[in-house]
Amino acid sequence: MSELYDDFKSIVLNNTPLIDVRAPVEFEKGAFLNSCNLPIMNDEERHIVGICYKNEGNAKAIELGHKLVSGDVKEERVVAWMDFMDANPDALLYCFRGGQRSKISQGWLRESGREIKRLKGGYKAFRNYLLRELEESHNRFKPIILGGRTGSGKTLQLKKMPNAIDLEALANHRGSSFGQKITPQTSPINFENNLSYELIQKIEEGFKHIIFEDEGKHIGNVFMPQSFISAMAEAPLIILESTMEKRINITLAEYVIEAQKMYIMAGFEDAFRAWQQSIESAMKRIEKRLGYEKYAIVCALFKSGVNEQIKNGSYEKYKEWIEYLLREYYDPMYDYQIQKRSKQVVFRGGEKEVYEYILSSFNNAIKSSSHIGFAK
Structure with a gap:
């Protein structure tokens, strides 16, 4: 099964449920219909990891992220994703650019025996698709x-x-x-x-x-x-x-x-x-x-x-x-x-x-x- 999904039109026509793993502050700025914010990191954790990324680079930031979201915290978030998938079997997953956060989330779900596709290009790609359609739809x-x-x-x-x-x-x-x-x-x-x-x-x-x-x-x-x-x-x-x-x-x-x-x-x-x-x-x-x-x-x-x-x-x-x-x-x-x-x-x-x-x-x-x- 392919890990990625990019049929954005199908998502719109089928009102496909979406798991948004971005932080709440990102979700509040803009999201999609039928999306549910179940973040892999909360706002504070994202802020701390962002500072680490800026000062020490990507590898250290990922290491810190895994440290902050581990044990019971990790288990709680994975269970929330699985509960959503149980209620919405055709759900898809996304983060901002379809990169590390959604890939890590997808991996954690696989460790728990669950498979889910993530949006190719994430929020940004889907948002750009909707803007293009909005711009061209009047034709x-x-x-x-x-x-x-x-x-x-x-x-x-x-x-x-x-x-x-x-x-x-x-x-x-x-x-x-x-x-x-x-x-x-x-x-x-x-x-x-x-x-x-x-x-x-x-x-x-x-x-x-x-x-x-x-x-x-x-x-x-x-x-x-x-x-x-x-x-x-x-x-x-x-x-x-x-x-x-x-x-x-x-x-x-x-x-x-x-x-x-x-x-x-x-x-x-x-x-x-x-x-x-x-x-x-x-x-x-x-x-x-x-x-x-x-x-x-x-x-x-x-x-x-x-x-x-x-x-x-x-x-x-x-x-x-x-x-x-x-x-x-x-x-x-x-x-x-x-x-x-x-x-x-x-x-x-x-x-x-x-x-x-x-x-x-x-x-x-x-x-x-x-x-x-x-x-x-």
């Missing part, structure tokens, strides 16, 4: 952009389309001033890796058109790849239109009801207060754009909603706050941006009309209408 599909005002249900619409890629989900950010989530935002490296995975999979499925939500150059702290921005610039733009009432209800569910649940699930001591402070911080960030008078009004409306919920457990008062926020902040900003791109707009309509337009106008845009279930 293999045609993008469709789904736009619409805040709360119109764009994300909900995307979830019904098998050839859609939810960029906000990949970035773990809602893409607005109020879009920050409790969990940390995806790192720029992981965003690129995950987007490349999605594109490779969609293209392999045979989709000639891929649908994306209308986004700017960045989503929170994550910036879109330049080649991707260029491909989107000429794409047909379809506007999803919704009533104000529906937009208010969608925004209420997202910003208030579901957001509060997330704070509760995250185990905050005072989840409601933590959520309230997050909204107040978001409003403070848009104070300059709103202007003092409108900022004062939006804060007062939000406070009224908070008081009503505390008093009666009702969310109704938040609707006044949301409507004001939509009319005075989001709508003027979005309408201005759409006006500048009016030549890209090819269609406007409601949820069902948008789906039917995409189905009839773009060859192979959506494979099967069985994926779609419209609310009556």
